[in-house]
Amino acid sequence: MPKISQKGVQMPASPIRKLTPFADQAKKDGKKVFHLNIGQPDIETPEGMLNAIKNIDFNVWAYTPSEGTLAYRLKLTEYYNKLGYNITPENILVTVGGSEAITIAMQTCVNEGDEIIIPEPFYANYNGFACMSNVVVKPILSYIENGFALPPIAEFEKLITEKTKAIIICNPNNPTGYLYSRAELEALKTLCAKYDLFLFSDEAYREFCYDGREFISPMHLDGLDENVVIMDTVSKRYSACGARLGCLITKNKEVIASGLKFAQARLSPGMVEQIAGAAAVDTPDSYFEKVNTEYTLRRDTLVNRLNNIEGVFCPNPGGAFYVVAKFPIDDADKFCQWILEDFTHNNQTVMMAPATGFYSTPGSGKNEVRMAYVLNTDDLNAAMDCLEVALQQYPGRTV
Incomplete structure (x- = not known):
């Protein structure tokens, strides 16, 4: 056999x-x-998102552009710029769920055998995505005793080698629910700038911050535009896990151009999902x-x-x-x-x-x-x- x-x-x-x-x-x-x-x-799921699907009117269920439809990327730009990301549709690749955004980021930015540092515990599928991409995960422990706060930057620095290419954070965190502070993000910014590392930020739970706490994205930090790659999804934000619709966002033009080749290889994200996703942006506060x-x-x-x-x-x-x-x-x-x-x-x-x-x-x-x-x-x-x-x-x- x-x-x-x-x-x-x-x-x-x-x-x-x-x-x-x-x-x-x-x-x-x-x-x-x-x-x-x-x-x-x-x-x-928001009513507007479901109504957009119910009211679809087309005669051919066609391919969409590999990077996603312009109509959807314009709506996404509207959403992210309301959050202060200061992007254009050219900074966005629409993906088949947040999972594909993560795999495209890994395959675009990290060579086989290179290393990514991830505070753990972390989203379990990072292990699987790293295996698929032949990337080495270098874990750095956080601890339940202090609520899984970000480990000291000195501990990150001990792990950095010539093979280190990126750090991944999930903020707010899956599985711990930990919400990173501005000070922690600034410390990561300094480290990534010092060693010229990519900073991947998985922001699937951006909308879920409690007790008046502030959400900070690496997109809010000055001087890190070429290093930051955002990975996002509609799954949690709009309770639309079955839509399988996400995106990769970066101001790094080389990452977008290279990521687009991976996106072209899988042809395109779904048309119906993007119609629903565009409507979702108008969901009221x-x-x-x-x-x-x-x-x-x-x-x-x-x-x-x-x-x-x-x-x-x-x-x-x-x-x-x-x-x-x-x-x-x-x-x-x-x-x-x-x-x-x-x-x-x-x-x-x-x-x-x-x-x-x-x-x-x-x-x-x-x-x-x-x-x-x-x-x-x-x-x-x-x-x-x-x-x-x-x-x-x-x-x-x-x-």
Whole structure:
């Protein structure tokens, strides 16, 4: 029998989705499963976005330009310039989801065998995208004890070699919810300028900042235009994960020109998605204000419930809609499978993502779990009721 590729062997499984067979079996067994494993919001997609799809009128469902339609890029320019990015449509490549923006950025800016520094825990698929691009991830640990704040710049500098080409941040962070401060971004700016590194900024959760905290993008920093590459998506902002529509933004003309060649190789982003995306830009601020209020309530509910469970510690995140919590358990992967496979409380259970998959450093995150507060507060409370009982019954409890 023919053998699969070495890359296929090395490609990591998603910690967010790998336990799906156990969740499916739990449902077949009649259990209600509370899905806290994946960032699929239950918030309604903006009405204007859906109406744009319903009112589409064309006779040929045609290719679009590889860089995205001008109409959509003009609307995106309107959105980003309202945020102070000062860009033109020529600074934008429309991508098939934020995932493609990340892979195009890696393939455009980083040679095979070169290194990217990423504070960890980080979005699990960075490992997969790096594997696809033959790029080496150099992780730098952040710690739950201080809420996963950015590690000191001196620690970044220790990792820099002649092979280092970029630093990736996700702000606000997935999986931790940490929101980087202006001071932290300025420190990264100084480092990237000193060593002439790219600064990739994954901004999928830009709209989700809480307690009046300020969102800062590298696009807001002076003197770094040639180094900054923004990677974005409509998935979370408009609760439109199924649209698979994102973009790459940079003022570096060489990156845009080279990235366009990768975009041309996959032909084009979808026409219908871009029509919906253009309409989404006109979503009123009241939509985001309502969503922000709801997520703040959900965050407070989840964090308070977790920290009231004996042996559990969960920092209070400043953004996104995730938490990483430390549990009194021997192994997060085993626990997250056990709670689906062997546990039930009132015929209910919980699906979570073991945090090990959000690290690259071996052994890290072994007693940590990521949860997405994408369910209403009644369901979150019911899920926490299940979790509290499960932690009491789990055979591998350590405290």
